[in-house]
Amino acid sequence: MELFINNVSKQFKDKNAVNDVSLHITSGVWGLLGANGAGKTTLMRMIAGIMEPSDGKIEYDGIPITTLKGKYRDIFGYLPQEFGFYPEFTVKDYLEYVATLKGLTKKDTKKKINELLENLSLENVRNKKINKLSGGMKRRVGIAQALLNDPEVLILDEPTSGLDPGERVRFRKMISEFAKDRIVLISTHIVSDIEYIATKNAIMKNGQIIATGTTDELVQEMNGKVWECEVSTEQLPEYEKKLQIVNLRNEDDGKVTVRYLAEKPFSSESFKVKPRLEDLYLWLFPQETNKEVK
Ligand SMILES: Nc1ncnc2c1ncn2[C@@H]1O[C@H](COP(=O)(O)OP(=O)(O)O)[C@@H](O)[C@H]1O
Ligand SMILES: [Mg+2]
Structure with missing residues (x-):
């Protein structure tokens, strides 16, 4: 299981948001750290396959992600930084809807939703409308939808924004357990959120990766x-x-x-x-x- 990012760039008019990034990502939790505007979201959107690089290529286990097509949604899970919900849906209805889009069977859907609602402490609000939830709960519903298909590669863009300290601790615990034999890529500008769970870190500045390594190596x-x-x-x-x-x-x-x-x-x-x-x-x-x- 490996993700190769080869000389990837993204140009917006005269802005080079991502500039010649190369990264070799293997299983474990990866922290993508950088200030606002560093290019994290743009890089993640390209890895998640919703934005094409202006240059360079991204491969998963030797296959360019652009050729994975339908298989792609089985392999990847993605939580965007700006997450649009269907506010009138209940938590359960929304997750069932996403499960259908991801092609899960009825039986798997039920099992998976129950498991995720429990792990993310959302059982009590399963029948509540999403627009009635707190910011932290909405974020957890976002994390749940990214995990529905049990992805091999999980991409979470600022997953801890809006979570309170207790929710942060539970999130870290859940991700550490989930990451065994998987790739989890987490972007943040809050160092403490990934300091103890990231196997590796990549630090991004002005569209470039300026350092990679374990926390011990980097410090x-x-x-x-x-x-x-x-x-x-x-x-x-x-x-x-x-x-x-x-x-x-x-x-x-x-x-x-x-x-x-x-x-x-x-x-x-x-x-x-x-x-x-x-x-x-x-x-x-x-x-x-x-x-x-x-
Ligand atoms: N769609 C876009 N059009 C033009 N500029 C963009 C677009 N998306 C991002 N940018 C710019 O690219 C840079 C990197 O943004 P982003 O990837 O969101 O960084 P981060 O997630 O690290 O805060 C910023 O200067 C941002 O303004
Ligand atoms: Mg961002």
Whole structure:
């Protein structure tokens, strides 16, 4: 089971949304990380077969995906980032409808829907209309429809947007179990959503893949660049002005522990800490720092 993306590009008028991307994706959970506008959705739409590359080709087990035709819907499951529902349908009716489109038998449909509603904690709302559901529930219905045909390749574009912390934990657990002997590709700009479940990560910036590897491999680059230092609230503004801060933690003694990224320590009290994927991400996307730090 392998997906080969060979020199794929997508041009929109004068915008090169995806620029000469090559990736060899094998079974496991893959995190596609990148800031908004990096090109993740465009790349995923091409892999999901709903948009043609301007250049390059995509193959699944040696077969160009454009020639898979009907077989394609047996192999792939896709959750788009912008997911249009049929708001007047109930959850169950909607899933039955998608199952018909995907060619499932009546018997398989019933079994599969029951299983998914249970795994995604949606049993209580099975007869509710979709437009009556919360954002997180709608997202879970979207994940359910992508899983209906038990796909070998599951493509989820920002699957965790709108999920609350509990839903995020359940989602990660479900995907980890599902991913055995399958390919799961998850795009996100929230590092913590994939840090612990992704077998591999691909980091995308300006339409290109700028790094791939396991989380451990990727964070190597940040060794010796992540520092922590305890400062008083009076000292804090100076640190905030001069440094790329990735986290602030209030301590019991009224001081603040500052975590920052730098080639060299800013002060003699700073000590080196073990890098995390989020540190690398913010190093690569410094403009995201203000948005991501909570
Ligand atoms: N249909 C389109 N027409 C023109 N430009 C587009 C279209 N789709 C995406 N883009 C542009 O391509 C770039 C990548 O977008 P997108 O793939 O949505 O990135 P991401 O999912 O990482 O946020 C952005 O600059 C976006 O504005
Ligand atoms: Mg997107």
